[in-house]
Amino acid sequence: MRLLRAELAKLNRPLAWGVAAAAALFCVLLAAGGAHNAAVGARSAPRSLPSCAAMGVRAGPLCTRALAIERSRLTEILAGPAQVAAQLSPAQAGAESAGLMASLPGALALALLAGGHAGGEWSGRTVKNLLTQCGRRWRLTAAMLGSLWLAGVGLMTVCWAALAVTGPVLARLNNLPAPDATAGHEVSLALSQCGRALLVLAVFAAIGVLASVLTRGTIGTTATAAGAVVAMLVLASLPGVAGWSPATWVQGWMGFPAGQASITALPTNFWSRFIGPGGAPGPWSGLAGLVGLLMATMLLAGRVFRRADVTG
Amino acid sequence: MTDVIRCEGLTKRYPGVTALDGLDLTVPAGQVFGFLGPNGAGKTTTLRILLGLIRPTSGRAWLNGRPVPDPDGLAEVGAMIEEPAFYPWLTGRRNLAVLALTGPPLPAGDDPVGAALSRAGLAGVADRKVNGYSQGMRQRLGLALALLRRPSLLLLDEPANGLDPAGIAEFRALLRTLASEGSSVFLSSHLLAEVEQVCDQVAVVRGGRLVEQGPVARLAAARARVRVSLEPADVGSALALLRRWPARADGPASLLVDAADGRAVNETLGRGGIWAHQITLTRPGLEETFLNLTETIIPEVGGAAASR
Numbered sequence: 001m002r003l004l005r006a007e008l009a010k011l012n013r014p015l016a017w018g019v020a021a022a023a024a025l026f027c028v029l030l031a032a033g034g035a036h037n038a039a040v041g042a043r044s045a046p047r048s049l050p051s052c053a054a055m056g057v058r059a060g061p062l063c064t065r066a067l068a069i070e071r072s073r074l075t076e077i078l079a080g081p082a083q084v085a086a087q088l089s090p091a092q093a094g095a096e097s098a099g100l101m102a103s104l105p106g107a108l109a110l111a112l113l114a115g116g117h118a119g120g121e122w123s124g125r126t127v128k129n130l131l132t133q134c135g136r137r138w139r140l141t142a143a144m145l146g147s148l149w150l151a152g153v154g155l156m157t158v159c160w161a162a163l164a165v166t167g168p169v170l171a172r173l174n175n176l177p178a179p180d181a182t183a184g185h186e187v188s189l190a191l192s193q194c195g196r197a198l199l200v201l202a203v204f205a206a207i208g209v210l211a212s213v214l215t216r217g218t219i220g221t222t223a224t225a226a227g228a229v230v231a232m233l234v235l236a237s238l239p240g241v242a243g244w245s246p247a248t249w250v251q252g253w254m255g256f257p258a259g260q261a262s263i264t265a266l267p268t269n270f271w272s273r274f275i276g277p278g279g280a281p282g283p284w285s286g287l288a289g290l291v292g293l294l295m296a297t298m299l300l301a302g303r304v305f306r307r308a309d310v311t312g
Numbered sequence: 313m314t315d316v317i318r319c320e321g322l323t324k325r326y327p328g329v330t331a332l333d334g335l336d337l338t339v340p341a342g343q344v345f346g347f348l349g350p351n352g353a354g355k356t357t358t359l360r361i362l363l364g365l366i367r368p369t370s371g372r373a374w375l376n377g378r379p380v381p382d383p384d385g386l387a388e389v390g391a392m393i394e395e396p397a398f399y400p401w402l403t404g405r406r407n408l409a410v411l412a413l414t415g416p417p418l419p420a421g422d423d424p425v426g427a428a429l430s431r432a433g434l435a436g437v438a439d440r441k442v443n444g445y446s447q448g449m450r451q452r453l454g455l456a457l458a459l460l461r462r463p464s465l466l467l468l469d470e471p472a473n474g475l476d477p478a479g480i481a482e483f484r485a486l487l488r489t490l491a492s493e494g495s496s497v498f499l500s501s502h503l504l505a506e507v508e509q510v511c512d513q514v515a516v517v518r519g520g521r522l523v524e525q526g527p528v529a530r531l532a533a534a535r536a537r538v539r540v541s542l543e544p545a546d547v548g549s550a551l552a553l554l555r556r557w558p559a560r561a562d563g564p565a566s567l568l569v570d571a572a573d574g575r576a577v578n579e580t581l582g583r584g585g586i587w588a589h590q591i592t593l594t595r596p597g598l599e600e601t602f603l604n605l606t607e608t609i610i611p612e613v614g615g616a617a618a619s620r
Contacts, residue, residue, distance in 0.1 A: 006413035013401045125397035128365055129457065132391045133415035135364045135383030140414075309366035 003139055007117075007147035015116040016151060019109050023155045024162035026105060027097065031088055031163055032170055034266025038080035039174040041265070045077045080265040085176035087266050088167030091183055094190025096268060097159035101152065102197035102254050103271035104229065107204045110152050111225035114208025117151070118144050119221025122212070125312045141302045145202070145209050152201035156194065196254050199290050203246070204229070206297040213305040216312070233274040243281060246293050251275050252286030314377060316341045316465050316496045317362065322371035323520075324357050331357040333520035334371065339498055339513075344491045346511035346528070347500040350606050354520040355500045356394060359469050363391050376465060387416040390463035392471055396454025400443035404434055404453050407442055408460060419462050432456035433482060447474035455483070466490065469500045484510050508598040518606045531601050536572035540581070541565060541590040553584040 049070055052063035087096050100106060121127040130140060170176075179186070204225075211224035229247075236247035250256075256272040258280070267273075280286070317339035324332040332354040339345045349355050360366045362373055364381030378385045398407045408425045418424040429438045432452040437445070445453065451474045458466055472480050480503075487497055487510045501507050507514060508528055515525040524531060542550055544565045551559055551567065554577065558570040569577055574593040581588055 002413045002417075006410045009406070009410045009413070010399055010402075013399075124399070125395075126399060128363075128393055129397070129411055130414055131365055132363050132386060132389075132393070133411050135381055135386050307367075309360075311360070311366060 003134065003143035004146045007143045008150065011113075011117060011147055011151055013116070016113060019113055020155060020158045023101075023105070023109055024158050027100060027159040027162050028166050030100070031096075031167060031266060035084050035088065035170045035174040035176060038084040038265040039176060041077045042081050045074055049074065081174075081176045082180065084266045085171045086179040086181055086186070087268070088163060088171050088176075089179045089181075089186055090164035090167060091186035091190055092179070092181070093163035093167050094160045094187075095193040096163055096266070097156050098190070098193035098197035099254065099256065099267075099269035099271075100159060101156040102193075102200035102250065103256070103269040104233070105270055106152060106155065106197075106201060107229040108226055109155055110148060110201070110204040110208055111211075111222050111229070113151050114148055114205070114212055114225050115218045115220075115222030117148060118209055118212035119215065119218040122216035122312055123218040127312070128310055131310055137306045138302050141209060141213070141298070141305050144212070145205050145298060145301075148205035148208055149198075149202045152205055153198065156197060156201070160190075160194075193254070199287070199294070200250050200254065203250075203290050203294050203297070206294050206301065210297050210301040210304075213301050213308065216308075233271075236275045239276075242275065246289060247271065248275060248280045249286040249289030249293070251280035253283055253290055254286075255283060256280075314341050315339060315374070316376055317345075317498060318374040319358065319362075320372050322358065322361060322373055323369045324354075324361065324366065325369045330520055332361075332368070332371075335517065335520060335522055337515055337522055337525070339496070339515075341496050342491065342494060343512040344487050344497040344499060344510050346507040346514035347498060347517070348502075348504070348507065348514055348602055349517035353517045353606070355517060356469055357520075358517075359391070359393055359467050359498075359500060362467060363389070363393070365393070387461060388464045389467060390458035390461060390465070391467040392454040392458045393467075393469045395447075395470075395473065396450055396457065398442045398450065398453060401441060403439050403441055404445065404449075404456075405429060405438040407453065408457060411457060412460060415461065418460065424460060424462075428456040428460045429453075431459055431486070433479070448476060448479055451475055452479070455486075464495055466495060466497045468497065470502065471499070472501065472503055472506060480506065504599040504602055514598070516602060516605045523605050528598060531598070536570075536593060536595045538569040538571050538574045538577045539590075539592045539594060540567040540569060540577065540588045542567070542581075542586060542588045546586045549584065550581055550586050553580055553586065556580075 049067055052059045055063070055066055057063045057066050086092055121130065131137070134140060207228050208221065208225045211228065212221040215221050215224050232245050232247040235245035236242045242248050251272055254269065256269045258272055258275070281289070315338050317337065319335050319337040322332050322335040323330070335354065335358060347355055347358070357366070361368050362375055362380055363386070364383070373380045375382060375385055376388055399410070402410065405425060408428060412418050412425060421427060426435070426438070429435050432455040434449065434452050434456055437449060442450065442453065451471065455471060458468065472483055475483060484506060487499070490497055499507065499511065511528055513525065513527050514531060516523045539562065540550065542565060547561055547565070547567065551561065554567070554569055557577070560568055562568040571577055572593070574591045578588060578591050
């Protein structure tokens with residue numbers, strides 16, 4: 001616990017505050033854009049379905065299918081304001097925050113923090129101070145992971161707080177309807193998603209720690225950690241191997257809705273747009289995959305660090 | 313008397329470079345021990361192995377009688393390796409407080425962090441952020457970190473770098489005080505004048521091997537020379553008479569004899585019927601001794617080192 005306190009004390013730095021402020025700003029801007037898009041989309045949506053002739057399709061099965069797709073799109077657009085209003089309610093904003101931090105924005109924010117916090121120990125040549133005080137490298141590795149994970153939890157909290165404060169204002173400014181879900185349902189959804197995000201944030205933090213002991217530098221750590229997450233997403237988009245990508249395990253565990261290919265309203269995450277429908281395993285398979293990945297990453301990081309010569 | 317540091321056949325090889333080549337070294341307790349060598353001799357590598365920062369390729373080392381790496385033993389060791397680095401966004405005091413948390417609990421006392429900062433002469437600037445520190449201040453902060461746990465053994469690598477003359481004098485006094493309080497100090501330095509003034513013993517390394525070790529005075533005495541001025545016609549006969557010592561002509565009317573006893577040289581010459589005009593004993597300082605050991609006289613004192 002003393003080591004974790006030391007790591008957290010070191011995180012009290014301009015970089016960490018800057019990343020937290022950027023995360024809050026990102027969440028608010030995304031919410032503002034989402035609320036505006038939802039309101040405008042609903043206002044400008046046609047009140048009735050177009051005819052087959054208007055769509056340039058001959059009457060028949062083809063037209064029936066086209067009408068079904070159009071009906072679904074219209075329903076989604078018209079439901080957008082109510083859905084975004086629910087996402088921006090102070091309680092349910094927790095689920096939105098969890099979705100954003102357990103996806104690409106959170107991964108990139110933690111890669112940045114890992115670069116400064118863990119990789120910076122090598123670039124700043126302070127790792128030798130740490131090791132002459134505490135020679136137990138496994139403990140240092142665990143403390144780095146713990147502090148980065150807590151930083152991720154902090155970012156999620158900051159995003160939730162920013163959305164909780166600005167969400168109702170944005171909803172009112174865009175004339176979004178009042179959310180119809182009960183407070184209990186909203187809180188339950190938020191806590192469930194935040195709880196699931198804790199594991200994903202731990203995986204992102206572990207990837208950052210592993211990148212730091214492999215690259216031994218700020219830039220190398222950030223680039224490697226971010227690159228690893230992007231590589232997971234690329235792998236998840238490839239047919240046949242998607243199931244082996246940790247990105248699909250995140251998708252399965254978090255239960256992100258498939259698709260969300262365009263930002264017409266407020267996306268619940270920045271992850272599922274890279275993964276095709278049917279590419280994700282169930283939540284329990286996702287959980288098993290993520291726990292295995294977390295353990296493997298930490299074991300490798302600890303082993304590499306324990307054997308590494310510290311010469312800087 | 314126990315040994316605070318012991319190295320047996322310590323070797324460290326990097327691809328294409330042998331940093332340490334079978335170093336054998338013993339450092340007794342309670343002394344200020346100087347560790348000398350030219351750049352690349354293996355001094356910092358030795359310190360890093362002792363502190364568990366790097367692993368030797370072969371050989372063994374002990375700190376305070378415990379084999380290294382020994383995480384538990386680090387509580388009794390204070391160290392400063394090369395140019396100290398700290399977290400620039402934290403104050404000097406906060407840096408020490410954070411690093412104190414990473415190791416075993418500090419010894420009981422009112423304010424161990426404040427005491428270490430005062431001892432290193434940083435009390436006045438302890439609450440300034442480190443990014444505003446000069447190199448000398450960072451050096452002092454490194455010293456404060458080394459002193460934080462009141463260690464029984466201090467390992468210091470070039471600790472006087474960046475210190476002004478007053479700072480060097482303070483540092484010299486501090487080392488003597490620490491030794492008088494019972495701490496052992498292992499000091500790697502290029503400042504030979506400082507080493508000569510504060511160290512009880514020195515070891516000289518070159519090419520990753522120990523070349524010489526002993527009390528500073530004995531090392532200098534071992535390099536003492538006698539200069540003999542005499543008639544030019546007597547030079548040849550005198551060299552023959554003095555063959556028990558390494559001797560050579562040094563000009564038409566002068567000889568240099570590698571001996572510490574001018575009287576014995578004089579007596580030998582007198583018995584052979586040669587009377588010198590003048591006999592002068594010269595004792596080189598540590599600097600000259602160091603240069604001799606690490607450059608020109610290597611073949612005489614360390615055949616193995618010279619053979620590489």
